[in-house]
Amino acid sequence: MSEHGTGTARLHLTILVDGLPEEKEYPSAEKVEEVIKSLLPAGEKQNWQQYQLVDRRLGPNPLDPAQSLESNGVKDGDTLAFTKKDGGGGTLTVDR
């Protein structure tokens, strides 16, 4: 059994974690939720819903955490960005 699950095909990915590229390997059947949790430190895993993974090759929208990497369309060799969904910016009023 692998560290991250039991899927057969494995995906070699580059993920920007805290802005730094890290080489990762996951089963293609791994749920994105589990991938997100694997990228978080122990004390932060319970807040996984505050985070997102984006594969720009697939478009600007975050990957669906309820689906697997494969179901989301992630391919071997893709580069993903791992960030918070919201960087905590202040609420603003746009002048018209």
Next chain:
Amino acid sequence: MILDPRLARTWFGRDTAALLSYPERYAATGMQVVQVDYPIIDMSVQWESQGREVLLRVDATDYDYRPPSGWWIDSSGEPLLGGTGMIPAGGGFQHESNPLGLSRAWFCFPGWREYHDHPGHQTPTWASLRRRAPYRIIALITQLHADLNKPGIQVV
């Protein structure tokens, strides 16, 4: 200048090394490295809702004693201002004069200099954030790019 520039340059070099070593990785996520030359970083970041890129300038003078400063620029390096239909607004993207009175956009997000210079933001302090990985320069830029592409960001 507050910090010994040799120390600031060392921190800057350490924290920007990946931009120079793996520019293709950043490009794949929609962030093109244009210039990395202490204390300046210029990046062209993809703004998906507008179907184009926008140029980001980061000034890391006194890094990391002070947080980096950032704003949008045009191709000649001049600040891009609101009212031009070229920059984002809302959700932390400020398009009016920055807290120091400079005529340029600024970023109202923890980790950016203008946020911490703003009298309305006494916490969290930069001192409490600056050695945490999510608040180093590259992480701030990556998060800013994600925020640029989140729902609800307008163009002014």
